[in-house]
Amino acid sequence: EAGVVQSPRYKIIEKKQPVAFWCNPISGHNTLYWYRQNLGQGPELLIRYENEEAVDDSQLPKDRFSAERLKGVDSTLKIQPAELGDSAVYLCASTSWPGGEQFFGPGTRLTVL
């Protein structure tokens, strides 16, 4: 069974440019998470979806970040415009029920120059 798939794996952009990350969760997993992980830190939640509904986006910087999960399956996280401080690894995770074991994707490493 395929795990959580993320693309791209790496992205280098200049500041003020837009960028988008894509995540395909494990089949059947209704709960999807986006995290940001800075070097030497633990993951920090950006947004959590239950099916297509964003149930926790309190930590998402809404002035420049947006996310969607239109059909309750795969999801896209967008940053526009990117800032230098956005350089980090963006992790996607999914689980079959809230509070269940999370399965993480490999992450997208973003570098903003």
Next chain:
Amino acid sequence: KNQVEQSPQSLIILEGKNCTLQCNYTVSPFSNLRWYKQDTGRGPVSLTIMTFSENTKSNGRYTATLDADTKQSSLHITASQLSDSASYICVVSARTGGGADGLTFGKGTHLIIQP
């Protein structure tokens, strides 16, 4: 405020030696505690999960303990191998309203195994 503190921040040991990583939390009401292993350039992978009633759980050479009274957990690695070099993250789940669990992540312990 829910918090998870891990120690040490980093650790270097020789191959074959044992080590113990610590996790202290102030998450309430407690639901469960997980230890994850994160290899460089990869996402975290679950090692163990413990609920309130469990005080020890093993996964191969990894043994996790939980003391819910003192709100402490440890991860013991026996006979370390080079492949154990990774970050180990403690994640504590709080039971929130509506049946959804809020998660609090520690910053992780960066473990290096030297030959």
